[in-house]
Amino acid sequence: MAQAAKRITREYGEIEANPPQGITIQSIDEDMFKWNIEVTGPKESIYAGGTFKLLLTLPTNYPFKPPILSFQTKIYHPNVTNDDKGSMCLGILRSDQWKPSCKILAVLEMARGLLMEPNPEDAVETSIAEQYKNDRAAFEKTAKAWVKQYAK
């Protein structure tokens, strides 16, 4: 854990020194293994105007295992489970693709990138993915309605 703590604080310092756009991290002083994050919907995306609360949980053997990222705010998105967990599992968040050289910043940027452009091929919600591919208008309508409902 000591190793994880050093690595996490170092990454936190880097992010604080150079905060990424559209991503706010609340103080991690109390528990550096649980990051409360707010991500704003990118301007050009259907999630524009929304603010999404995310929870990033770091394993005690970080960076040997990937962090777990979940949406605390409900979101209509093919890559986020439509349940009370709001889980994501794609790209470097997957244990088989994560490498110890990956960083938290990359995870956060990937999450925000997915708001710009969902990845239906790696969907967890296959019905939403299907709609995204075949009936974009209906998808956008629902997604926007959810932003209004949950993310304002």
Added chain:
Amino acid sequence: MQLDPPADTATGTIDEGLYSRQLYVLGHEAMKRMSQSDVLIVGLKGLGVEIAKNICLAGVKSVTLYDPSPIKISDLSSQYFFQVSDVGKQSDEVSAPLLGELNTYTPVSVLHSNPFDDVELLGRYKAVVVAGIPLSAQLKVNEYCHKNKIPYVSAETRGLFGNIFCDFGEGFIVIDPTGENPVSGIIAGIDSSGLVTALDETRHGLEDGDHVTFSEVQGMESLNGAEFKVEVKGPYTFSIGDVSSHGIYERGGLYTQVKKPKSINFKSQTEQLKEPELLVTDFANFERPLQLHIGFQALHQFREKGGLPRPMNEEDAAEVFKYACAIADALGESKPKLDEKLIKELAYQARGDLAPMCAVIGGWAAQEVVKSLSGKFSPIVQHVYFDSLESLPTSVPRTEENTQPLNTRYDGQIAVFGKDFQDKIANIKEFLVGAGAIGCEMLKNWAMIGLATGPEGRISVTDMDSIEKSNLNRQFLFRSQDVGKLKSECAAAAVQKMNPDLKGKINTLRDRVGADTENVFNEDFWESLDGVTNALDNVEARTYVDRRCVFFRKPLLESGTLGTKGNTQVVMPGLTESYSSSHDPPEQSFPMCTVRSFPNKIEHTIAWSRELFEQYFVQPAENVNLYLSQANFFEATLKQAGNQKQILETIRDYLVYYKPLTFEECISWARTEFEKQYNNNIQQLLYNFPKDSTTASGALFWSGPKRAPDPLAFSLDNETHLAFVKAAANLHAFNYGIKGNTSDEIFRKVIGDMIISEFTPSSGVKIQASDAEPDPNATQTGFDDEGEIQRIIQSLPAPSALAGYRLVKVDFEKDDDLNHHMDFITAASNLRALNYGIPTADKHTTKGIAGKIIPAIATTTSMVTGLVCLEFYKIIDGKNKLEDYKNGFVNLALPFVAFSEPIASPKGTYQSKEGEVTIDKIWDRFYFDHDATLQEVLDVMASKGLTCSMVSCGVSLLYGSFFPQKKLKDRLPMKLTKLVQEISKKPVPVHTKNLILEICADDETGEDVEVPYICVRIR
């Protein structure tokens, strides 16, 4: 003696409750063969009893003992079933009843005729073991066994030396040489030259000479089902030779390794004495096995003339060496240059008898017997010699005088180490963490070597668990009447009986060792110890104990087993790296989306079905009961939850729509769920992603690791279909306190009468499973969740209307065969496997995976624990050089045993104001002797040339150089205790005397350096 076979062996079935963990090592077939085998064991001193114990636990048809020799007091050094009061009695007669208690399926009896006089007596056994008997007698027994193809194992220990010899006869068939599961994987491509590439750079895991077969290959269809020999080309590619005649590869395909039996021609012991085949365990000492092969023969020659050489006696040792030279000369060309010191050492210790050596050799030899009976795993071909000379003490004298017998039970050990070292062993204060498989073996060895029996000595042992039936198969201190009792207490009582000197010396605890029990295992506790021995089964606890040992600078002995594999590690303060320096592979977990929609292995479908079990039988009942019992449910629970609507719907479904009044209604619920999971959801998924759909890049969507599913059509005549409905209906009934039923009749009747509506998948639609449920789509328009939630709430029956009514939650228990849990998980997983064309798994395999069962067998545990104790001697001696210690790696299936020096603790340097400072990254630390302020800490570190950029304590971040000024102004003057309390929002417990601060720091050159932690004494 004739015994009625217990019911289980008569019908040829295996008691899975008892043998559960071992079945995952050996398999049903191997164990069935064992259960039909009678075994004879000759020689019942410490080594013989260890072999017998392990064979009894493993389970054979019967064990017969032969050793009429009278018990001597020195036998008690390693024979844990002998008491002082048994001295003078017959060894086999005293051992038999105690060995007989170990396993009700393995009766133990005594052979009353002498098998050396009448070798024909051996003819009725499936295996013969001789332990510690004269060579001439060994050769006589082996001659008969070899001729009659009766597997023969001979074993012997002399002090810190031991050996095993195996002769399973000519043409012995090894059915499974490694015990590993066949390797399999997904194919990315096959070219005409026969080069096969595995998908996505996954290692294929095959070796040269392995055989593979193929399935589901498109193009080159004729490869499917055919078998090929493999030539490995790289980690991701292998060749199967020219396949140009098989057409052109298109796509898809799986490869699976085909395991081949192996035949071995064993030679007789007489032949092997002249031309020995020797297995090497110490790769730094290739010469040694042959030296010992000669040395042991010399010892036997000496023994024939009236007893073994006297301890540390120069005259006897010289004579043994003389014999050895003659034996070496007879070898002719392969004659080695004899190591006089080594051979004499063998003579010095020949009368020695050490329990840890008996455990190492006895555990291994018993595994060889299991191999001979079952054909499972590769046997030793044919000799192995082992020694642990590094365990000899150097801190105290070892002379002819102080190695003389003192007429005590420790005489066998005193003969090797001397009386002075015995006193050291007796006054150790050791903490044993865990009283399970390794714990029991450890305590047995400790009792025999007299650990902690002196005035200063003390053993503390803790284990939170109670004894379960499946433990009895290898935790040999426990009997069936102990099931339910506390492990630590039961084990302590058992070894105090073995060695009454331990009475009053064992402190038994029942607490898990962890952060939450630091009030029990407080700083005084740790500081009072000489050392710690782990006997744990999980990485988390091991890591915790390791951290504490590093903090308190206590030596740690660490070990673990997995089936036939095992390892041991020594952690010495200031010398070696610690347990946490290396990483055990993390527990396997699967990406959620793989489990949810794209399974390709049975492990994925099992993970899915385990989740389904929770969703059906655990979570709804919990939510319903909260709703019914919590007065402020909506405020206290619901508002906190992420998905209120989903929870409310579940409560409504389980209180209204699904709520059965009769068992028949449970059946129709289960049948409906079958339709939903295995037909409708699959149809919907195929609607969303048709089989011919492509990705943005034009590739087929369903390809590679994504296997396209097919919906199942329910049939009453399909066993798996019915098994799912039966288990689900019974568990649903359990939820509602309705009596279950498993008769086919009622299921056929209810299901036959049901009308299942056709399912039509459509876009953006949730799946409606039956007419009995509300149409989820009817209320899906708009996103007026608030209104929707209110509507659901109103549809719920008021808790007051159901006063006292509760659902019964199902608590998952894998080991109860009648509770339907594993039946459900097996059926649910297999149905999904059928959806996806994945090979199904039986209940036993499913249970192993779903229950995360760690395969285990007594033989490995016995051996690994013995190895740990051989290292323990070194710690007690206070050895302080890396090369004195050994970490062990064992896989008895191959068999492979090897050792390496522990890795030195990592060192680092930083530039201080006074120049370069070298630090030990594990064992060094900075000290503060009082509750300093944060500023003080930063200043003191700065004076050493270290500029802190970060300070943390546990999970709390106390200081960051990037913190805003205001935050710094608040924090810098605060005392650390207060600061930690404020930030962590938790009080510092009263039993905590030290705070540990982790820091990130730059040295004088501005270089980011790795530095030890800071220890702050606060009380």
